[in-house]
Amino acid sequence: TSSLRYWNHRQRPAAASLAAVCSRSMASKTPVGFIGLGNMGNPMFQEAGEQVVSSPADVAEKAHRIITMLPTSINAVEAYSGTNGILKKVKKGSLLIDSSTIDPSVSKELAKEVEKMGAVFMDAPVSGGVGAAWSGNLMFMVGGVEEEFAAAQELLGCMGSNVLFCGAVGTGQAAKICDNMQLAISMIGTAEAMNLGIRLGLDPKLLAKILNMSSGRCWSSDTYNPVPAVMDGVPSANNYQGGFGTTLMAKDLGLAQDSATSTKSPILLGSLAHQIYRMMCAKGYSKKDFSSVFQFLREEENF
Amino acid sequence: TSSLRYWNHRQRPAAASLAAVCSRSMASKTPVGFIGLGNMGNPMFQEAGEQVVSSPADVAEKAHRIITMLPTSINAVEAYSGTNGILKKVKKGSLLIDSSTIDPSVSKELAKEVEKMGAVFMDAPVSGGVGAAWSGNLMFMVGGVEEEFAAAQELLGCMGSNVLFCGAVGTGQAAKICDNMQLAISMIGTAEAMNLGIRLGLDPKLLAKILNMSSGRCWSSDTYNPVPAVMDGVPSANNYQGGFGTTLMAKDLGLAQDSATSTKSPILLGSLAHQIYRMMCAKGYSKKDFSSVFQFLREEENF
Amino acid sequence: TSSLRYWNHRQRPAAASLAAVCSRSMASKTPVGFIGLGNMGNPMFQEAGEQVVSSPADVAEKAHRIITMLPTSINAVEAYSGTNGILKKVKKGSLLIDSSTIDPSVSKELAKEVEKMGAVFMDAPVSGGVGAAWSGNLMFMVGGVEEEFAAAQELLGCMGSNVLFCGAVGTGQAAKICDNMQLAISMIGTAEAMNLGIRLGLDPKLLAKILNMSSGRCWSSDTYNPVPAVMDGVPSANNYQGGFGTTLMAKDLGLAQDSATSTKSPILLGSLAHQIYRMMCAKGYSKKDFSSVFQFLREEENF
Amino acid sequence: TSSLRYWNHRQRPAAASLAAVCSRSMASKTPVGFIGLGNMGNPMFQEAGEQVVSSPADVAEKAHRIITMLPTSINAVEAYSGTNGILKKVKKGSLLIDSSTIDPSVSKELAKEVEKMGAVFMDAPVSGGVGAAWSGNLMFMVGGVEEEFAAAQELLGCMGSNVLFCGAVGTGQAAKICDNMQLAISMIGTAEAMNLGIRLGLDPKLLAKILNMSSGRCWSSDTYNPVPAVMDGVPSANNYQGGFGTTLMAKDLGLAQDSATSTKSPILLGSLAHQIYRMMCAKGYSKKDFSSVFQFLREEENF
Incomplete structure (x- = not known):
């Protein structure tokens, strides 16, 4: 066939x-x-x-x-x-x-x-x-x-x-898991930094430019920026549709967590990133791209 | 004169x-x-x-x-x-x-x-x-x-x-603070990912190469890798001497923390990064480059 | 008058x-x-x-x-x-x-x-x-x-x-701030432990009883339990109305954070508790009692 | 025999x-x-x-x-x-x-x-x-x-x-795991609050008394206080010898982590507590009582 x-x-x-x-x-x-x-x-x-x-x-x-x-x-x-x-x-x-x-x-x-x-x-x-x-x-x-x-x-x-x-055998998985853990951490970090900067009065495109010209640069800031209207052709430009789903990221971080626990390796930020993506799955973000963590951090009401 | x-x-x-x-x-x-x-x-x-x-x-x-x-x-x-x-x-x-x-x-x-x-x-x-x-x-x-x-x-x-x-006025500071917070998060993330990978049996140079070819790429992995013997000419190649001191990073993260608290911006990883660098200052890392967080995560005794 | x-x-x-x-x-x-x-x-x-x-x-x-x-x-x-x-x-x-x-x-x-x-x-x-x-x-x-x-x-x-x-002067504030930080940490801890236990198949009242008979005991578990139907006369029994508002707890944790930053005291859990209450304020919990963190942790959709 | x-x-x-x-x-x-x-x-x-x-x-x-x-x-x-x-x-x-x-x-x-x-x-x-x-x-x-x-x-x-x-079957384990996770969180919280209070100028015995008279009260503050000279007959009074070892707590928190990951339950403080005890194992605290987290938080050098 x-x-x-x-x-x-x-x-x-x-x-x-x-x-x-x-x-x-x-x-x-x-x-x-x-x-x-x-x-x-x-x-x-x-x-x-x-x-x-x-x-x-x-x-x-x-x-x-x-x-x-x-x-x-x-x-x-x-x-x-x-x-x-x-x-x-x-x-x-x-x-x-x-x-x-x-x-x-x-x-x-x-x-x-x-x-x-x-x-x-x-x-x-x-x-x-x-x-x-x-x-x-x-x-x-x-x-x-x-x-x-x-x-x-x-x-x-x-x-x-x-x-x-x-x-x-197993080291292919190990590499993948470490790579994705680092990706999750950098993505949340980019989202936090962009959100804080916006709150402090910075223009998002300008802040992205500054990050990308300096030591804050990472794939999540220069190739897959999580803030709407900063880049074209990425999930943040399309209401976080497509891309790599939050559920899958939570699953991969669960693997990182299990590997870290069994090898007794401290992963302080990795663990917290895992918990954040787990919370997101529970709060309606499970099918959105994992860069929607930016949206998750934004306030939803005045307070 | x-x-x-x-x-x-x-x-x-x-x-x-x-x-x-x-x-x-x-x-x-x-x-x-x-x-x-x-x-x-x-x-x-x-x-x-x-x-x-x-x-x-x-x-x-x-x-x-x-x-x-x-x-x-x-x-x-x-x-x-x-x-x-x-x-x-x-x-x-x-x-x-x-x-x-x-x-x-x-x-x-x-x-x-x-x-x-x-x-x-x-x-x-x-x-x-x-x-x-x-x-x-x-x-x-x-x-x-x-x-x-x-x-x-x-x-x-x-x-x-x-x-x-x-x-x-103040947005210059805001940009600097956000940039350094993202830097700290990415650096700790790189250190955690490299350490976990090494524990899982990966060669450090190979893992750095993989991160840098993929979405785990960031300045801390490709320009300032925190693992000794992965890169030349960086503080990790010189027992973490020189570079940007842990104390200064802790201070800048304190500024990020204060700005986030006063603007009510959530910075989950940023806060934890601040605490990690604060702990490092208390554990003998205050004068080392901030990439020494890799060393801080490594075990110091058999357990 | x-x-x-x-x-x-x-x-x-x-x-x-x-x-x-x-x-x-x-x-x-x-x-x-x-x-x-x-x-x-x-x-x-x-x-x-x-x-x-x-x-x-x-x-x-x-x-x-x-x-x-x-x-x-x-x-x-x-x-x-x-x-x-x-x-x-x-x-x-x-x-x-x-x-x-x-x-x-x-x-x-x-x-x-x-x-x-x-x-x-x-x-x-x-x-x-x-x-x-x-x-x-x-x-x-x-x-x-x-x-x-x-x-x-x-x-x-x-x-x-x-x-x-x-x-x-100032030590009255210091005592209050430390007390409230410990309260916030214990409350979130109780909420996490109760939620995890329920997910693992335990009856909430039984689990509260076990915590209170053992070293897991704290004010948040034995006097102000955050799980609905475990205790009477507390905010969790009344849809988290009344009590001590999430916004006020977030504010007090901000004071703890500022004091810790200025005295260079590590507060790893305290910082994260602060961020959690900050997130809750942004997600519709600002006017609810601070024990509503239990509700915040619960899933809101199937995944 | x-x-x-x-x-x-x-x-x-x-x-x-x-x-x-x-x-x-x-x-x-x-x-x-x-x-x-x-x-x-x-x-x-x-x-x-x-x-x-x-x-x-x-x-x-x-x-x-x-x-x-x-x-x-x-x-x-x-x-x-x-x-x-x-x-x-x-x-x-x-x-x-x-x-x-x-x-x-x-x-x-x-x-x-x-x-x-x-x-x-x-x-x-x-x-x-x-x-x-x-x-x-x-x-x-x-x-x-x-x-x-x-x-x-x-x-x-x-x-x-x-x-x-x-x-x-398994719910006995579930109860134990939840109880110990709550214990670890409360202990670290108590240690952080006591340390912050001391840095802010409070007498440790007085602060313990205040916690125990108020909503900050927990088993770790009133029965097993982690600060030396606050209580008699506890490990903190004996250089953290005896009691419940840090290694065992790290192991139990690993079980909590695994259970939370497999049931998709968010444990933000529980995860971080796990990482803190994991770090302590790597920093020479593996054989000390788990209340030694207070000592771990204290500075070891001037900075």
């Missing part, structure tokens, strides 16, 4: 509905399987010639190379170890790449199980957001056995302009 | 010891007075032909244009309104530019007093740090009456590559 | 409208003046025989002993040092007691000015809330010259069951 | 060394097994007539009623599901009570596994600390099937003066 089927975790029951896709179109003539295509997977894998199959196990039966991309740790475990999971029919020597953003300790567990079956597992979460997925500017951060990295790079290279080897 | 005298607030009693300097060398042939030259003022104003005088009042008597640069709000008030302060002998029509980083509400009060004397006051704090002062890459953020900005620009232009008009 | 006139700062312009009252009824036969009676002052001073006068200066002309109780530092400065302020007509040897909750540094300044006029100033903020004011269970925390404390105690003793000497 | 053997997790390898004890002395004539006795278990179960056995499985073989008390979730899983774990030899109808403080989700998993073997599992963490363990004033918070509570109560009643039924 020629149309791409993807799995939308909001519309279907979690356990039984993993759509799965095989493709002969990428990187070499051997088929590549995709499992759990959602918001990110759709543009990444929009190719002709797909064949829709009924379960992850079926994908594993037909393809030696499989890419999984699921929204949560639980979904990933299910896709690999569930009743109709990949591990039921995975072939020896298969390369299984998980591009989900999940707990690094889950990645390590999955890697152990995959290894028992004689196959190879790598974690390869992706950075760059939905926009980058459409434009091909994704970055894959890959964790796994170094000898297998070349094969992963060949496969992922068609989709992302950058494929980086990070170290042992 | 040919040597520059500057005021060091650590060595001398606060009230009586303001050294003051007049110069004929800058921007035009009329003399320019400088008051309160410390760490920042020294390289900014290192010129031949200075004449050292004994008090701010004496400077005001000899120069129509005066630049003040003092460490705290209290010092600034003293230099203007003290027993031998500028206001005792300021001439009508004088241009008084305060480059201190102080409370914007104090700037506004000073402006009122100066105006009563028939002179002009502008706040013009400076961004860029000691390194920029030596290399001439400072940025002045100027608040005051717009018609007087051209005169301020002429004077400050010799020292800083950028002179920006921010709005009414 | 027999009715008590009190000043309501919401209804009148700040500067000109200080109602003032003299009374012969208290503690001795000499008259006692009251200035700035608001929510707290009304029940404290409900006495027969008052005489309403037109300005703080007039009060000072007629009474040797004056109690002031104003909502903010600015109001207090105005009542003492304003155009028609107490200091315009204060008699030598007068005892001026300020029961406002204001910045301790402002108390110290007022004390200096009062002393110059040959009178005595003491700060004596009050704890216990509106309910305690009606029932006579207030606690006054008094700062000032110790020799004058007996006179203050005689005067305040009629109103509050406890009058404590705290030390030099 | 007559001496009590207990397992110290610092001295022995984790997996193989669980000492185990059987006793005929408690609550009825049938034997009761104890597994994993550490700091808390030692005084709780100091009885004559014990018999030391070699593994949890052996305990399960000899006793129908078993109490486990282990330091971490991992230790608990091992004691139940490990190679020589309880489940290897547990008899049908046995009552297994876990008094460890662990993740409620782990308690639920253990309950499922135990149920499969035809036995009963209840979680029953204990509050009151080491002092209460010696004096018999412990409080057990029990989660499990309600019909089995009477049996648990009979068994635990000998040790703790209070045994409370909290609800389904």
